[in-house]
Amino acid sequence: MMSVDGLTDAWDWLFGGQPDPPLLLVILTGVAALAVVLTRMAWRIARNAITIAHEGGHALLALVTGRKLRGIRLHSDTSGLTLSAGRPTGPGMVFTLLAGYVAPSLIGLGGAWVLAGNRIRLLLWVTVVLLLAMLVMIRNVFGIVSIVVTGGVVFVVSWFASPDVQSVFAYASVWFLLLGGVRPVGELQTLRARGHLPDSDADQLAGITHVPGIVWVGFFGLVNLGALALGGYLLVKPFVDDLL
Template sequence: MDIGTALSEALSGAWQRSLPATPPEQGWWSLAAIAVALAAVAVPTVWRFARLAVTVVHELGHAGVGILVGRRFTGFVVSGDMSGHAVTVGRPTGPGRVLSAWAGYPMPALVGALLIQIAFGGWARTALAVALVMLVVSLVFSRSLHTVVTVLVSALIVGAVWWWGGALGPGALVLALGVLLLLGAWRHLGTVMTGGRRQDDPQQLAQLTGVPAGAWNAGYVLVLALCSWWAGAVLLRALG
């Protein structure tokens, strides 16, 4: 088999694995995925590492919204203490700056609720393929060794389940990740509300707009509550 044929077959296989499929019947896999996500958020030792997923989505939320409003994304860092920082270049003030600064805390909840919907809709493999591409691209914008390792390990896990996960693996991973991101968004927000620092998003937004940080936190609570309502409705309907 020549290189061209092998590459063609590999691309064809990747395409087939990325297409929507009939979701598996509900059963132990969905309950197990939810239980794993709950444990990851509740157990402090596990949460220390699991929260990396929330931090990465938080920072890429800043970056994605920043790009949409015309700012230039130059890189992001996930620190050893599991916090993060994304840099977008553009006007230091104005609506674009405010929107990109605001987007971090709601993004894990929005993505989490969407993933829960996707897990029960047959799009799990497609979601993993998209996530894998985004993670690989984000490697270019990683600005520390810890960030590179975090993104690379995440990409390897997503890629392995996407390629070898069988009928249940993709749906279980997408569901577990969705629940983890949604609950993790609440935990992250609780931390910033009870012990906010000058560099945290609500304080930065207060400096940019003159609107108190408490008002921005209240807005975050509203968005996270709506995402939780959406995800809860999907779970109740899917699990009967």
């Protein structure tokens, strides 16, 4: 049985703050994340992380609003599907549909807030716990592999990597969620304009609320751009404060 001192040390290890990373690290990880988002091949691979966050957002809001979560599927083409049971209309369905496209950016914003307090290990371990919780609801082999690999990478970094490596990984991941949450909204509208995505989240919301789909796409974009602006500010705020 762990002693009181052991519990205190474990608490401090997880929740204690770490030193501020160099400003150059924060900037370079942001540039690297932007390069991944803008590069076709890199985006094609890394986009799976955005899909995990997207479907996780649907799943969380389905549970919060009282819907019964049936399962989550992640596909090799970086698409995904979250199935829930309940009323096909009403606030529960609206919030569940709303959550997907804004989830990566809002998760990134939450991550930026945690990093602003220098709690890098806490961010990594919360990520591991959330991925494990999501794993329970995955209903296809590719999805299981994706969650296990992603969670395994985060765990290895959180447990075995040096503080410098943890900092690089954490900042790059948060920047990627903030920046990567914006691109799918543009892709969504491009596909809608070409008639390739008639059952998108925006069009399902339009069918339920009678508000045009383009308005919902605009809402996704505004939320994600706002999260990017605020999250970016939180990531650089310690250095701005030092200059003032």
